[in-house]
Amino acid sequence: MELVDLTLFLTGLSLTVALDNGLLRTPPMGWMAWERFRCDIDCTYDPKNCISEGLFRDMADRLVEDGWKELGYEYVIIDDCWVSKQRDDQGRLQPDPTRFPGGIAKLARYIHDRGLKLGIYSDMGSHTCMGFPGTTLDKIEIDAQTFASWGVDYLKFDGCYSNPVEQMLGYPQMSKALNATGRPIAYSCSWPAYLGGLPPNVNYSLLGEICHLWRNYDDIQDSWDSVQGIIEWFASNQDVLQPAAGPGRWNDPDMLIIGNFGLSVEQARSQMALWAIMAAPLIMSNDLRNLDNWATAILQNKAAIAINQDPLGIQGRRLVQEKSHIDVFWRPLSNSASALVFLSHRTDMPFLYHTSLAKLNYQPGNYMVYDVFTSSTVTRLKASTDFTVSINPTGVVMWYVYPQQQSQRLHLHHQQHRKESHVRYRKPKAESTVL
Amino acid sequence: MELVDLTLFLTGLSLTVALDNGLLRTPPMGWMAWERFRCDIDCTYDPKNCISEGLFRDMADRLVEDGWKELGYEYVIIDDCWVSKQRDDQGRLQPDPTRFPGGIAKLARYIHDRGLKLGIYSDMGSHTCMGFPGTTLDKIEIDAQTFASWGVDYLKFDGCYSNPVEQMLGYPQMSKALNATGRPIAYSCSWPAYLGGLPPNVNYSLLGEICHLWRNYDDIQDSWDSVQGIIEWFASNQDVLQPAAGPGRWNDPDMLIIGNFGLSVEQARSQMALWAIMAAPLIMSNDLRNLDNWATAILQNKAAIAINQDPLGIQGRRLVQEKSHIDVFWRPLSNSASALVFLSHRTDMPFLYHTSLAKLNYQPGNYMVYDVFTSSTVTRLKASTDFTVSINPTGVVMWYVYPQQQSQRLHLHHQQHRKESHVRYRKPKAESTVL
Numbered sequence: 001m002e003l004v005d006l007t008l009f010l011t012g013l014s015l016t017v018a019l020d021n022g023l024l025r026t027p028p029m030g031w032m033a034w035e036r037f038r039c040d041i042d043c044t045y046d047p048k049n050c051i052s053e054g055l056f057r058d059m060a061d062r063l064v065e066d067g068w069k070e071l072g073y074e075y076v077i078i079d080d081c082w083v084s085k086q087r088d089d090q091g092r093l094q095p096d097p098t099r100f101p102g103g104i105a106k107l108a109r110y111i112h113d114r115g116l117k118l119g120i121y122s123d124m125g126s127h128t129c130m131g132f133p134g135t136t137l138d139k140i141e142i143d144a145q146t147f148a149s150w151g152v153d154y155l156k157f158d159g160c161y162s163n164p165v166e167q168m169l170g171y172p173q174m175s176k177a178l179n180a181t182g183r184p185i186a187y188s189c190s191w192p193a194y195l196g197g198l199p200p201n202v203n204y205s206l207l208g209e210i211c212h213l214w215r216n217y218d219d220i221q222d223s224w225d226s227v228q229g230i231i232e233w234f235a236s237n238q239d240v241l242q243p244a245a246g247p248g249r250w251n252d253p254d255m256l257i258i259g260n261f262g263l264s265v266e267q268a269r270s271q272m273a274l275w276a277i278m279a280a281p282l283i284m285s286n287d288l289r290n291l292d293n294w295a296t297a298i299l300q301n302k303a304a305i306a307i308n309q310d311p312l313g314i315q316g317r318r319l320v321q322e323k324s325h326i327d328v329f330w331r332p333l334s335n336s337a338s339a340l341v342f343l344s345h346r347t348d349m350p351f352l353y354h355t356s357l358a359k360l361n362y363q364p365g366n367y368m369v370y371d372v373f374t375s376s377t378v379t380r381l382k383a384s385t386d387f388t389v390s391i392n393p394t395g396v397v398m399w400y401v402y403p404q405q406q407s408q409r410l411h412l413h414h415q416q417h418r419k420e421s422h423v424r425y426r427k428p429k430a431e432s433t434v435l
Numbered sequence: 436m437e438l439v440d441l442t443l444f445l446t447g448l449s450l451t452v453a454l455d456n457g458l459l460r461t462p463p464m465g466w467m468a469w470e471r472f473r474c475d476i477d478c479t480y481d482p483k484n485c486i487s488e489g490l491f492r493d494m495a496d497r498l499v500e501d502g503w504k505e506l507g508y509e510y511v512i513i514d515d516c517w518v519s520k521q522r523d524d525q526g527r528l529q530p531d532p533t534r535f536p537g538g539i540a541k542l543a544r545y546i547h548d549r550g551l552k553l554g555i556y557s558d559m560g561s562h563t564c565m566g567f568p569g570t571t572l573d574k575i576e577i578d579a580q581t582f583a584s585w586g587v588d589y590l591k592f593d594g595c596y597s598n599p600v601e602q603m604l605g606y607p608q609m610s611k612a613l614n615a616t617g618r619p620i621a622y623s624c625s626w627p628a629y630l631g632g633l634p635p636n637v638n639y640s641l642l643g644e645i646c647h648l649w650r651n652y653d654d655i656q657d658s659w660d661s662v663q664g665i666i667e668w669f670a671s672n673q674d675v676l677q678p679a680a681g682p683g684r685w686n687d688p689d690m691l692i693i694g695n696f697g698l699s700v701e702q703a704r705s706q707m708a709l710w711a712i713m714a715a716p717l718i719m720s721n722d723l724r725n726l727d728n729w730a731t732a733i734l735q736n737k738a739a740i741a742i743n744q745d746p747l748g749i750q751g752r753r754l755v756q757e758k759s760h761i762d763v764f765w766r767p768l769s770n771s772a773s774a775l776v777f778l779s780h781r782t783d784m785p786f787l788y789h790t791s792l793a794k795l796n797y798q799p800g801n802y803m804v805y806d807v808f809t810s811s812t813v814t815r816l817k818a819s820t821d822f823t824v825s826i827n828p829t830g831v832v833m834w835y836v837y838p839q840q841q842s843q844r845l846h847l848h849h850q851q852h853r854k855e856s857h858v859r860y861r862k863p864k865a866e867s868t869v870l
Contacts, residue, residue, distance in 0.1 A: 038784050221782040222828045224697075225660065261828040262659075262782055265727075266696045292700075347656040347697055349473050393657045393696040
């Protein structure tokens with residue numbers, strides 16, 4: 001109850017901050033340390049994996065040398081556990097001296113020299129989630145200035161060890177302080193995740209004015225249960241969440257965990273597909289030095305990335321939730337195109353799902369379909385024609401769909417290997433046309 | 436309560452059946468249709484995957500041509516949905532005529548000609564689980580004779596659509612009827628799974644006398660949740676289950692689902708490792724025509740198979756269940772060897788687990804360790820020496836361990852590729868020796 005009142009109170013404030021500063025017109029892409037490397041600070045025993053400047057330089061090198069940067073993955077983001085247990089004698093945050101001996105400014109130069117951007121982490125509260133010094137209300141200005149002075153391009157502002165009143169004051173204040181530095185800094189707010197992610201506790205209009213993106217829900221873990229739970233929460237609450245997103249303001253279902261230990265190939269495709277549909281940040285947390293080829297192929301899928309980065313910036317929605325445990329998601333894209341994802345929650349065998357574009361609310365006409373993960377195409381698919389897709393357990397079929405008459409060429413890059421289409425055609429019935 | 440009385444009653448019977456007939460001195464290995472292909476009977480629409488003689492011939496071909504048979508995978512087992520809706524005019528079961536036009540005897544010849552063995556499915560009850568004709572008490576003898584006349588080598592006898600009294604009568608009666616045919620037929624009983632899998636409802640002494648193997652628990656599904664749930668149930672109840680197993684009598688935690696859609700590489704290794712520790716049947720249910728190389732490598736891992744097939748036939752146990760969500764499993768093997776599995780239930784990042792062989796109840800002395808999935812070896816590991824293993828989330832480290840003095844050579848085949856060992860060594864401490 002208290003929260004409701006506070007939020008209503010805040011909504012009434014005339015905020016002078018305006019984060020519509022041209023940043024993140026499409027969802028951010030990059031790499032972040034947390035899910036894969038957590039708070040590993042033992043550099044003596046685990047020098048290659050501990051949270052240290054070497055880890056971030058390694059990842060920057062990989063982003064540049066392995067084709068990530070040219071696809072749009074540009075942010076290298078430090079998460080918790082980088083900061084020294086003590087502020088310096090001028091009250092400024094400083095990095096742990098043994099793990100970041102060169103300092104953050106030098107690391108930022110290393111990253112900028114490679115055409116990448118640096119993100120950093122702080123916490124609205126007395127301590128970070130792992131117990132390092134946080135940013136209390138009185139430290140917001142100095143911390144924003146410190147980050148800007150180092151050349152930081154992105155701030156993840158967490159919310160452990162603060163109460164709702166402090167958060168209500170601190171998150172807008174940090175937005176204002178970042179703006180006041182004069183440096184364009186993308187601002188990621190964990191605030192709504194600490195308020196349950198939904199109105200009335202969360203005011204998404206306000207968030208869109210002060211933050212570029214925000215974490216709505218639980219931290220992702222390295223398991224399909226976690227990914228599926230996040231997808232389900234976002235779909236169940238899409239009436240609230242979907243309208244909140246747009247250029248410069250994004251819901252953040254958390255990091256991509258593709259390439260780690262807990263997802264099968266099918267499940268990895270499902271995360272990539274749904275994150276594209278949800279217009280989610282594509283921020284990987286994995287070990288770019290040790291990725292299986294299949295994981296790299298999924299994360300570097302140009303069509304999935306293009307759908308995620310569509311300039312209209314309209315978040316997609318779940319259209320259909322079948323009793324057969326098939327869900328259909330849809331996202332409108334520029335040039336009258338759209339994306340469809342057929343997701344199976346089954347755990348038995350490939351499921352043959354019968355539908356038509358008309359049943360999925362498409363207008364009459366002919367469409368061209370490009371299958372994002374097989375690179376196969378179907379031409380002149382009539383909206384009224386029944387078709388069947390074979391969806392693997394915990395997997396997806398993902399389509400980029402566009403009107404046939406509008407263009408004969410694909411708007412999206414084709415991928416290297418053409419494979420068998422997932423689409424099968426039903427035997428003719430009286431009421432359906434065969435392709 | 437009724438069940439308890441019935442079981443006690445039955446225990447008192449002097450059964451003349453003796454299934455200690457030399458079959459399955461080690462756990463059976465092979466392939467079974469159910470988990471991957473279920474009850475797909477639409478051969479018009481899905482000819483390559485429907486339950487039909489072609490599917491079993493395909494799998495037999497793959498077993499022979501792709502190296503499975505020489506590793507021990509020899510049974511090709513038909514599950515539900517093979518039978519015609521009607522018995523023949525002599526009251527015998529007959530296969531569906533459109534899907535098995537050549538009949539089962541011809542399929543058996545095809546399979547025998549390739550040095551393999553054929554398994555079939557029936558159900559103690561009025562119907563099979565999918566609603567096909569079952570084997571009622573009055574049909575047990577004729578069905579056993581029919582299967583033997585076809586050349587069947589293995590029967591999975593399910594328990595849908597029967598009550599505990601019928602099961603109590605029918606399962607021993609089928610054992611006797613199979614014996615009476617004179618053909619050696621391995622006998623897999625689903626009985627305990629229908630009684631909750633535990634005493635007093637289940638009498639494992641009796642089961643060991645009448646069945647070669649038995650399903651104790653739920654059907655496996657294509658997900659890590661399912662695999663993990665099965666492992667947990669078997670470990671939680673090991674005091675009852677572990678002594679029940681031995682040559683010719685095996686607990687069956689259900690099929691290997693490696694190569695399907697729901698398991699990550701780590702999780703697939705975990706299933707293989709735990710099935711080896713549990714002396715479980717290695718019966719795959721996957722599409723042998725379409726396996727990823729990594730799945731084949733795990734299923735064909737010679738060391739894991741050798742551990743599973745150890746001639747002593749002693750089922751392993753969970754030794755340790757740590758608060759850190761690491762479990763340690765152990766299985767004694769012939770030649771004073773043993774197997775250890777370190778399993779992580781974590782969903783964050785690789786975990787460094789510190790222990791020693793002495794802490795895992797090993798006698799003082801030097802040991803040689805062979806890492807089953809990396810093919811690396813460690814020599815002269817003193818039982819008292821502290822070591823550290825790095826265990827990936829939902830993954831395992833699996834060791835074959837044997838006394839150094841006994842033999843300088845490996846008892847197990849090395850695999851092709853040597854990789855970095857999972858073992859790391861701690862810095863010296865006063866109380867620990869460094870390797």
